[in-house]
């Protein structure tokens with residue numbers, strides 16, 4: 001089949017790109033044949049799992065506020081953002097029947113809190129402007145200018161005349177092929193590969209001569225030392241020193257797509273690795289309003305305040321995720337990483353020490369304490385300072401808070417070290433052994449280099465007529481609706497640019 005515009009990938013960016021291409025053409029009275037090819041049986045598989053099934057589809061901040069949450073590509077993304085700012089995205093959804101609600105932190109959700117409504121709305125919008133969506137349609141290779149191919153996944157014409165491609169040929173897994181004048185790659189990154197995002201677009205981009213910046217998982221669980229059973233490091237016993245810098249990951253983008261996903265990440269600790277006894281003590285605990293300091297080579301590299309969750313993956317939750325990008329990057333680069341939790345961020349160490357001593361005196365004065373052993377008194381004290389279910393892990397991690405003094409062959413005295421308790425509350429240190437990888441990370445950091453893409457159109461500088469949008473690009477942001485907004489607005493710009501070319 002021949003199309004004017006083909007989009008590969010029916011995720012957030014691909015669906016919006018197809019809609020925007022067909023809509024902007026029809027607004028100008030032109031009739032373009034636009035088709036989306038999706039390898040999964042249904043479009044928008046990843047959207048379905050976003051926001052724990054509720055889909056935090058955008059963040060309503062203006063560009064100044066929004067761009068502060070973009071971790072890679074904020075200067076580049078300005079034009080894309082203004083091509084579909086959050087309020088216009090919400091209005092577009094509303095025009096197709098999906099109302100939204102805005103929660104704390106300017107996070108927008110569908111009013112139904114069902115991510116399926118976002119997918120249905122995007123699909124309806126595409127159909128309303130004549131976009132064809134083909135599912136179970138896996139693209140295996142891209143060819144330029146209709147030259148005969150070989151087995152290579154990205155096939156250039158014989159003269160490598162990528163500067164003037166007349167058209168693209170897209171080969172499908174079932175042996176069929178499609179041709180198009182303009183091609184939009186919206187294949188996403190590498191996270192949650194079961195949703196279809198397996199890095200195919202990164203491989204094609206690399207093969208066509210685009211730089212692909214080092215890839216690493218972001219917004220992912222950090223695994224403290226001693227939290228998971230050994231082996232703590234994957235990849236045949238490699239240690240951080242074996243990977244001196246992240247260039248290693250860049251090379252991965254030139255491998256076949258399965259290899260991109262399967263290549264060992266330094267310090268990757270698979271999600272399913274069983275927990276140790278210490279991990280089991282912490283798993284399931286949620287801490288509210290704590291401070292977290294990220295230390296890279298003992299230097300402060302980040303500082304956040306908010307909520308932390310201990311899960312079967314490791315340390316997650318809003319501030320765990322927030323710090324994970326820098327932490328993973330540092331680990332990949334072979335640096336030592338630690339996270340220091342401050343369970344009492346509103347109080348100084350001096351005041352906290354005084355408070356701990358006062359509480360201890362109160363407990364000791366209480367007549368009910370008379371027959372209670374020191375250790376149990378210590379537990380009562382800790383119960384006044386932290387959630388009860390945190391105490392076993394806290395005491396296991398800080399053996400110094402209780403010391404035994406031998407006073408004879410059988411006589412021992414237990415000392416509760418009140419200053420140590422205060423110190424541990426202010427700076428509970430977790431040395432970080434690794435992180436959960438592509439299997440459960442929220443976002444891929446790195447991707448098609450922004451140097452090779454024109455920011456005002458998202459057209460490739462290397463291959464005219466080829467466009468990139470969404471997570472395949474070297475863009476990523478914090479949690480809070482920012483990443484989907486980036487997928488939608490880059491999709492919008494790529495689609496309208498391709499239609500206008």
Ligand SMILES: Cc1cc2nc3c(=O)[nH]c(=O)nc-3n(C[C@H](O)[C@H](O)[C@H](O)COP(=O)(O)OP(=O)(O)OC[C@H]3O[C@@H](n4cnc5c(N)ncnc54)[C@H](O)[C@@H]3O)c2cc1C
Nearest residue numbers: 009011012013039050051139187188196470471481483484
């Ligand atoms: C668990 C989880 C929760 C998240 N929650 C949020 C949230 O609440 N808010 C937020 O802003 N962001 C969230 N994100 C991030 C957000 O989902 C992504 O940023 C966004 O989906 C990226 O969109 P995309 O279109 O670029 O890529 P994707 O959504 O990955 O879509 C790419 C599509 O391309 C298809 N494809 C790939 N290769 C081929 C091929 N060879 N042939 C045909 N089709 C192909 C894939 O099957 C897929 O459907 C979450 C991510 C995860 C993993």
